[in-house]
Amino acid sequence: MTQPNEQAVMTALSKVQEPELHQDLVTLNMIHDLQISNGNVGLTVMLTTPACPLKGQIENDVRTAVMAVPGVQNVNVRFDANVRADNRISGRLNLPIKNIVAIASGKGGVGKSTVAANLAVALAQTGASVGLLDADIYGPNIPQMLGVAEMPPPQDQKLVPARAYGLQLMSMGFMLKPDQAVIWRGPMLHSAIRQLFTDVAWQEVDYMIVDLPPGTGDAQLTLAQSVPLTGGVIVSTPQDVALSDARRGLSAFRQLQVPVIGIIENMSYFVAPDTGHRYEIFGHGGAERAAQELRVPFLGRLPLDPRAREGGDEGTPVVISAPDSEIAQAFHELAKQLAAQVSILSFRPDPELKII
Numbered sequence: 268m269t270q271p272n273e274q275a276v277m278t279a280l281s282k283v284q285e286p287e288l289h290q291d292l293v294t295l296n297m298i299h300d301l302q303i304s305n306g307n308v309g310l311t312v313m314l315t316t317p318a319c320p321l322k323g324q325i326e327n328d329v330r331t332a333v334m335a336v337p338g339v340q341n342v343n344v345r346f347d348a349n350v351r352a353d354n355r356i357s358g359r360l361n362l363p364i365k366n367i368v369a370i371a372s373g374k375g376g377v378g379k380s381t382v383a384a385n386l387a388v389a390l391a392q393t394g395a396s397v398g399l400l401d402a403d404i405y406g407p408n409i410p411q412m413l414g415v416a417e418m419p420p421p422q423d424q425k426l427v428p429a430r431a432y433g434l435q436l437m438s439m440g441f442m443l444k445p446d447q448a449v450i451w452r453g454p455m456l457h458s459a460i461r462q463l464f465t466d467v468a469w470q471e472v473d474y475m476i477v478d479l480p481p482g483t484g485d486a487q488l489t490l491a492q493s494v495p496l497t498g499g500v501i502v503s504t505p506q507d508v509a510l511s512d513a514r515r516g517l518s519a520f521r522q523l524q525v526p527v528i529g530i531i532e533n534m535s536y537f538v539a540p541d542t543g544h545r546y547e548i549f550g551h552g553g554a555e556r557a558a559q560e561l562r563v564p565f566l567g568r569l570p571l572d573p574r575a576r577e578g579g580d581e582g583t584p585v586v587i588s589a590p591d592s593e594i595a596q597a598f599h600e601l602a603k604q605l606a607a608q609v610s611i612l613s614f615r616p617d618p619e620l621k622i623i
């Protein structure tokens with residue numbers, strides 16, 4: 268009987284495409300630990316994110332391709348993940364941070380902080396190493412949303428991020444007294460934000476989620492001038508005006524040459540807990556239409572759920588306090604979509620970095 272060899276298996280795998288990166292698994296160097304013995308094949312697929320939404324499809328495609336190699340009787344597919352570092356960041360900042368994702372909006376109060384906190388926790392639950400940075404210098408409320416009042420004492424002249432729900436967490440809120448109002452002048456704001464990256468002892472972060480203050484333009488500008496960004500996410504509500512708000516948020520990112528990862532529609536609908544009836548309080552599909560018109564990915568929608576607000580007020584994000592709720596499930600799905608888009612971005616060439 269034919270014994271399959273490594274070359275035959277690798278040739279078969281070189282015909283399997285990574286569905287989102289549109290290259291084959293061998294070219295992408297995703298096949299590791301290939302072992303073959305007596306028709307039994309074992310291998311590890313090294314994903315670009317542990318939050319890969321298409322893991323099931325990749326597993327099926329790999330299995331089908333390898334089983335078609337003459338002599339193969341059994342395939343054991345294992346998964347591991349290694350998040351790629353954005354070379355814009357690694358090339359310019361000497362920090363253990365692979366990707367930086369800004370959460371912004373066209374206007375205030377649409378749920379940026381709620382989305383940032385829950386997305387960060389959902390991403391961490393996939394096994395990724397996640398940082399959450401509250402860059403809302405004026406009204407930092409991430410500490411309250413995650414129930415963390417203070418950060419640990421500094422070590423070796425560096426601030427130490429707090430830990431909550433598997434995240435590393437840093438906020439200007441840790442440095443201010445409660446109810447203290449701050450007035451920042453431009454240069455101070457820049458250096459304050461930059462210090463939240465550079466003066467903190469971050470430990471190997473795959474995804475740094477940055478919650479921006481309300482207001483288009485300024486906040487995005489300050490952040491983008493302080494650190495290189497992998498991409499920006501726009502949170503919007505579904506009203507028709509959301510379209511113009513989202514457009515402003517997007518154009519601010521584009522002017523700053525920050526790739527747009529996608530749009531999230533928050534407070535999209537409400538399901539009455541007693542009747543199960545779905546109410547579209549703010550209309551339907553504004554953000555999705557905006558995404559289509561502006562040709563950026565639509566990452567998904569989140570329902571209105573009082574538990575999201577209660578969780579935020581009490582310091583337990585809804586993905587923890589009500590893990591089976593529709594909104595928690597939606598956050599898990601969003602986390603995968605976000606991670607997939609970041610993987611796609613990490614494969615694009617950097618026009619400013621010359622490869623020699």
Ligand SMILES: Nc1ncnc2c1ncn2[C@@H]1O[C@H](COP(=O)(O)OP(=O)(O)OP(=O)(O)O)[C@@H](O)[C@H]1O
Pocket residue numbers: 372374375376377378379380381382403406479480481482533534569570571572573574575576577579580
């Ligand atoms: N999907 C949701 N369901 C119910 N309440 C929500 C939802 N999303 C956000 N909220 C609530 O709406 C309020 C505003 O949300 P959040 O603070 O996250 O918005 P923001 O965009 O960060 O605001 P700001 O612009 O002031 O920073 C909060 O009380 C929050 O708990």
Ligand SMILES: [Mg+2]
Pocket residue numbers: 379380381403408478479480481
């Ligand atoms: Mg906020």
